[in-house]
Amino acid sequence: MTNSSAEAMIATPVLTGALVLVVGPSGAGKDALMEGARGALADDRRFRFARRLITRPALAGAEDHDSCDEAGFVAARARGELALSWAAHGLHYGIPARELAGIAGGEVVIANISRGAIGAAEALAERVVVVEITAPAAILAKRLAARGRESEADIAKRLSREARLVTERAALRRIVNDRSIAEGASELLGLLRALAGPA
Numbered sequence: 528m529t530n531s532s533a534e535a536m537i538a539t540p541v542l543t544g545a546l547v548l549v550v551g552p553s554g555a556g557k558d559a560l561m562e563g564a565r566g567a568l569a570d571d572r573r574f575r576f577a578r579r580l581i582t583r584p585a586l587a588g589a590e591d592h593d594s595c596d597e598a599g600f601v602a603a604r605a606r607g608e609l610a611l612s613w614a615a616h617g618l619h620y621g622i623p624a625r626e627l628a629g630i631a632g633g634e635v636v637i638a639n640i641s642r643g644a645i646g647a648a649e650a651l652a653e654r655v656v657v658v659e660i661t662a663p664a665a666i667l668a669k670r671l672a673a674r675g676r677e678s679e680a681d682i683a684k685r686l687s688r689e690a691r692l693v694t695e696r697a698a699l700r701r702i703v704n705d706r707s708i709a710e711g712a713s714e715l716l717g718l719l720r721a722l723a724g725p726a
């Protein structure tokens with residue numbers, strides 16, 4: 528190796544940042560496993576769990592997100608504040624650009640998104656990993672009923688929602704969340720830790 532190419536290698540910072548897209552059917556446990564992993568990583572600045580903007584009022588005990596009405600959402604998107612947005616279940620969802628700002632500096636950012644938004648999200652970072660959380664259909668139905676956030680009719684719509692999971696260049700990992708939340712969260716945690724640089 529010549530001196531100049533050795534210098535180039537030393538001068539190039541090793542960026543370990545990544546965008547982790549958590550996807551899967553309603554009731555699979557995306558929020559629950561992310562909450563478990565977030566708790567374990569609370570003091571670890573290598574990780575950030577993206578706070579979403581949703582046109583749904585925040586509910587006690589549910590996902591901690593920013594809320595706005597539809598006009599506010601459209602305005603935020605027009606101002607270029609959202610790196611990613613999609614519509615589902617009669618709601619608008621967005622990932623604010625500021626949530627992804629640390630990836631270039633090495634942060635691992637974890638975001639709960641629609642399976643239909645994977646294609647657009649793959650353009651947002653160099654290293655993108657899709658984590659699909661799944662569970663058998665009967666378990667999904669039981670969990671949504673027990674969660675009680677939606678009406679029976681809305682739960683039926685969520686369960687019948689068809690969404691294809693297609694990745695172009697992102698790596699794909701799968702967690703079958705059919706054991707306890709703690710076990711599922713620990714699997715997600717292992718996967719996230721493996722993506723981050725040294726502590």
Ligand SMILES: Nc1ncnc2c1ncn2[C@@H]1O[C@H](COP(=O)(O)OP(=O)(O)OP(=O)(O)O)[C@@H](O)[C@H]1O
Pocket residue numbers: 551552553554555556557558559560670671673674704705706707708709711
């Ligand atoms: N392994 C598990 N064992 C028991 N209950 C679970 C498990 N995982 C999640 N749950 C519960 O199932 C319900 C649905 O989970 P959660 O809200 O995390 O799903 P989700 O994939 O985020 O769904 P949605 O897309 O509808 O928001 C919640 O009440 C959650 O506490």
Ligand SMILES: O=P(O)(O)OC[C@H]1O[C@H](OP(=O)(O)O)[C@H](O)[C@@H]1O
Pocket residue numbers: 550551552553615616620639640641642643688690
């Ligand atoms: O079915 P697909 O398109 O994959 O996901 C649609 C939406 O469903 C869930 O919303 P919520 O957290 O239940 O409000 C996901 O977070 C996503 O935003």
